[in-house]
Amino acid sequence: MADLKLDQIRKSYGAVDVLHGIDLDVKDGEFVVFVGPSGCGKSTLLRIIAGLEDITGGNLMIDGDVVNTKSPRDRGIAMVFQSYALYPHMTVYKNMAFGLKLDKQDKAAIDTRVREAARVLQLDQLLDRRPSELSGGQRQRVAIGRAIVRQPKVFLFDEPLSNLDAALRVQTRIEIAKLHQKLQSTIVYVTHDQVEAMTLADKIVVMNGGNVEQVGSPMQLYHHPQTRFVAGFIGSPAMNFTNVTIDAVAQNKVTVSVPGGMKSVLPFDVPADAVGKLVELGIRPEHLTLGEEGALTVSGEVDVVEKLGDSTYLYLKLANGDRVTVRAAGHSRVRIGETVTASAPAGAAHLFAPNGKAFAKIDCPAEFSADDDT
Amino acid sequence: MSFSNIRREDASRAVIVHAILLTYTLVALYPIFLVVINAFKTRKGIFRDPMGLPNAETFSLDGFTKVLAKSNFELFFYNSFTVTIVTIVIVLLFAAMAAWALSEYKFPGGTALGLYLAIGIMVPIRLGSVSILNLVVDLGLVNTLTALVLVYVAQGLPLAIFILTEFMHQIPKDLKEAARCDGVGEFKIFFAIILPLIRPAVATVAVFTMIPIWNDLWFPLILAPGDGKQTITLGVQQFIGQYVTDWNAVLASLSLAIIPILILYLIFSRQLIRGLTSGAVK
Numbered sequence: 001m002a003d004l005k006l007d008q009i010r011k012s013y014g015a016v017d018v019l020h021g022i023d024l025d026v027k028d029g030e031f032v033v034f035v036g037p038s039g040c041g042k043s044t045l046l047r048i049i050a051g052l053e054d055i056t057g058g059n060l061m062i063d064g065d066v067v068n069t070k071s072p073r074d075r076g077i078a079m080v081f082q083s084y085a086l087y088p089h090m091t092v093y094k095n096m097a098f099g100l101k102l103d104k105q106d107k108a109a110i111d112t113r114v115r116e117a118a119r120v121l122q123l124d125q126l127l128d129r130r131p132s133e134l135s136g137g138q139r140q141r142v143a144i145g146r147a148i149v150r151q152p153k154v155f156l157f158d159e160p161l162s163n164l165d166a167a168l169r170v171q172t173r174i175e176i177a178k179l180h181q182k183l184q185s186t187i188v189y190v191t192h193d194q195v196e197a198m199t200l201a202d203k204i205v206v207m208n209g210g211n212v213e214q215v216g217s218p219m220q221l222y223h224h225p226q227t228r229f230v231a232g233f234i235g236s237p238a239m240n241f242t243n244v245t246i247d248a249v250a251q252n253k254v255t256v257s258v259p260g261g262m263k264s265v266l267p268f269d270v271p272a273d274a275v276g277k278l279v280e281l282g283i284r285p286e287h288l289t290l291g292e293e294g295a296l297t298v299s300g301e302v303d304v305v306e307k308l309g310d311s312t313y314l315y316l317k318l319a320n321g322d323r324v325t326v327r328a329a330g331h332s333r334v335r336i337g338e339t340v341t342a343s344a345p346a347g348a349a350h351l352f353a354p355n356g357k358a359f360a361k362i363d364c365p366a367e368f369s370a371d372d373d374t
Numbered sequence: 375m376s377f378s379n380i381r382r383e384d385a386s387r388a389v390i391v392h393a394i395l396l397t398y399t400l401v402a403l404y405p406i407f408l409v410v411i412n413a414f415k416t417r418k419g420i421f422r423d424p425m426g427l428p429n430a431e432t433f434s435l436d437g438f439t440k441v442l443a444k445s446n447f448e449l450f451f452y453n454s455f456t457v458t459i460v461t462i463v464i465v466l467l468f469a470a471m472a473a474w475a476l477s478e479y480k481f482p483g484g485t486a487l488g489l490y491l492a493i494g495i496m497v498p499i500r501l502g503s504v505s506i507l508n509l510v511v512d513l514g515l516v517n518t519l520t521a522l523v524l525v526y527v528a529q530g531l532p533l534a535i536f537i538l539t540e541f542m543h544q545i546p547k548d549l550k551e552a553a554r555c556d557g558v559g560e561f562k563i564f565f566a567i568i569l570p571l572i573r574p575a576v577a578t579v580a581v582f583t584m585i586p587i588w589n590d591l592w593f594p595l596i597l598a599p600g601d602g603k604q605t606i607t608l609g610v611q612q613f614i615g616q617y618v619t620d621w622n623a624v625l626a627s628l629s630l631a632i633i634p635i636l637i638l639y640l641i642f643s644r645q646l647i648r649g650l651t652s653g654a655v656k
Contacts, residue, residue, distance in 0.1 A: 050551075051554075052555070073556075073557035073558070077555060078555060078556075079551075079552065079555040081552055082548075083548045084548075085548035085552035086552075098556060099556035099557050102559070146552075
C-alpha cells in the first residue's frame with residue numbers, strides 16, 4: 001500500500017492537449033474516484049498512472065518514487081478493466097496466477113494467494129472454468145481477483161461496473177466497498193456514474209475538459225460545489241439552474257429577483273459591484289418543497305410528472321422558460337398542467353458568477369453543510 | 375405469400391446452392407480420383423479404359439512396387455517433408471513476430487515496412503529465379519535442402535505476415551494492457567497470450583504455406599536437382615521419359631504423395647474451426 005502523488009501531469013496527443021496540469025495527492029489507503037463526463041480525460045489520467053500512456057509533462061510519484069518512465073510491471077499497480085480483459089484460453093485459476101508465476105514465486109505461496117482471493121470473491125467453485133463459461137458479474141470478480149493476488153501498491157479500476165446490468169452493478173458496488181474496507185488499500189477508480197462516485201469514494205475528483213474542477217469528500221462536493229459544473233454534475237436528478245438579477249448587496253446578504261418577479265434575500269458574500277448583474281441561482285430538486293414556506297420561491301406550470309413510489313418528480317416550466325425539477329412526496333397528487341409553487345430555505349441556495357465560480361455562502365445551516373463530515 | 379411458399383423457396387435455394395457446390399467438388403476431386411484409381415491398374419488397363427475402376431483383370435500393384443522398390447522413394451519423401459515442415463515452422467514464427475510488431479508497436483516507417491512486406495504477395499517469386507540461382511550458387515548452397523527452405527520462407531512470409539497482422543489487430547487492446555499491468559513481459563505476452571488466441575489464423579497460414587511448397591517442382595528442379603536431394607515432385611519425374619512414361623509408377627507415387635499433405639491438412643483444419651476469443655472481453 002502506498003500514497004500517490006500527481007504533480008502538474010500534462011498529456012498531449014500531437015497538438016491536442018488532453019490534460020492541462022493535474023495536481024493530486026492520494027493518501028495511503030484512500031479510495032479516490034475520478035468522475036466526469038466522457039472525454040474529460042479521466043481514463044487517460046488513470047492510464048497514465050498505470051503506465052499505459054506516456055506522460056507529456058509533470059511528475060508521477062508512487063510511494064515517493066518518480067515512476068514517469070517505469071513500465072506498468074515496475075510500478076506496483078494492478079488494473080481492472082471495464083471489459084474485464086480476462087485471458088480467454090486460461091481457466092479462472094490460471095488467469096489469477098499468471099502474473100505471479102512470471103515473478104518466479106513459490107508455487108505453494110501462489111496457490112495460497114489465489115485460493116484466498118477466490119474465497120474472498122466467492123470464486124472457489126469456479127476456479128477450473130474458462131471465462132467464456134462465466135456470467136458478466138463472475139468475470140468482473142475474476143478480474144478483481146487477478147488484481148488482488150498481485151498485492152499491488154495501488155489498485156486502478158477503469159469503469160469496472162459499466163458492463164453489468166443495474167442490479168448486479170449495485171451488488172458489485174457494495175462488494176468493492178467491502179473489499180476496500182477489508183484490504184485498506186489505495187484505490188483509484190474511474191467512473192462516469194456520479195452515484196458510484198458518491199457511494200464509494202473517500203475523495204472525489206471531478207474532472208472536466210482535462211482539468212480538475214474540484215477535489216473533495218462526497219458531501220463537500222454535494223453541499224459546497226465550487227463551480228457550476230460540479231454543482232450540475234453531482235446529485236441526481238441534477239441541480240436546477242436559473243438566471244437571476246442581483247438587486248442589492250449588503251453585508252453577507254444579497255437580494256436577487258427570481259423569475260416570476262419574487263425577490264429573495266440570500267446569505268452570500270457578493271462584491272458590491274455585482275449589483276444589476278445577471279448571475280445563476282442553483283437549487284437541488286430535493287431541497288424544494290411544495291408550498292411557500294421557504295425564503296426562495298419559484299412557481300411554474302407542471303409539464304411532466306414522474307412517479308417513483310417513494311417520491312414524485314415534478315418538472316416545472318418557469319416564466320423565463322427555464323425548467324425546474326421538484327422532488328415532491330410519493331403521494332403527491334399534482335397533475336400535468338397545474339401551476340404550483342415550490343420553495344426552499346435560503347441556506348439551500350447556490351449562487352454562481354457568470355464565469356462559473358460559486359459565491360461563498362455565509363453561515364451555512366447544518367443540514368446543507370458538510371462540516372461535520374470532514 | 376404464405377408460410378409454406380417461403381419455406382419452399384428456401385428449400386429450392388438450398389438445393390440450387392448445394393447442386394453448384396457438389397458440382398464444383400466433383401470437378402475438383404475427379405482428377406485426383408482418376409490418379410488414385412489408375413494407380414491400381416495395369417499399364418494396359420490404364421490405356422484401354424482410363425476412366426474405369428480397377429477390376430479383377432486390370433488390378434495391379436505394379437506401380438507401387440516399382441516406386442517403393444526401384445526408386446529412392448523414402449528419401450524423396452523425407453526431403454519433401456523436411457523442407458515443408460522446416461519452412462512452415464520458420465514462416466509461422468517469423469511471420470507471427472513480424473505481424474505482432476507491425477500491429478502492436480507504433481514506430482517510424484511501420485506502415486511503409488508493412489507495405490514493403492505486402493508487395494511480396496503481388497510479385498511472383500519465380501520472376502527472380504535467375505538471381506536466386508546465382509545467389510544460391512554464390513552461397514554454395516546448390517543441391518541442399520537449405521536453399522529450398524530459404525526460398526520457400528521468402529515466398530511464404532509476405533502473405534503470412536499480411537494475414538496474421540489482420541488477425542492480431544482483432545485482439546482486444548485491453549487484453550494486452552491487462553497483461554502488461556499483470557507484469558507480463560512483451561515476449562511472454564506474445565507467446566503465452568497472443569499466439570494461443572490466433573491459433574486458427576496460424577493454422578490457416580500453415581495450410582496456405584504448406585501446399586504450394588509440397589507441390590512445387592520449379593525450385594527443386596533448378597536449385598536441388600542432384601541425387602539424394604530431390605523432393606517428391608521431382609523424384610516422380612524420373613518415371614516420365616521423353617519417349618516412354620511409366621504411368622503406373624507416376625500415378626502410384628502421386629497417390630502416395632497425397633497422403634502426408636492430407637494428414638497435415640487434417641491436423642491444421644481442426645484448429646481452423648475453433649474460435650477461442652469468446653469470453654475475453656464483455
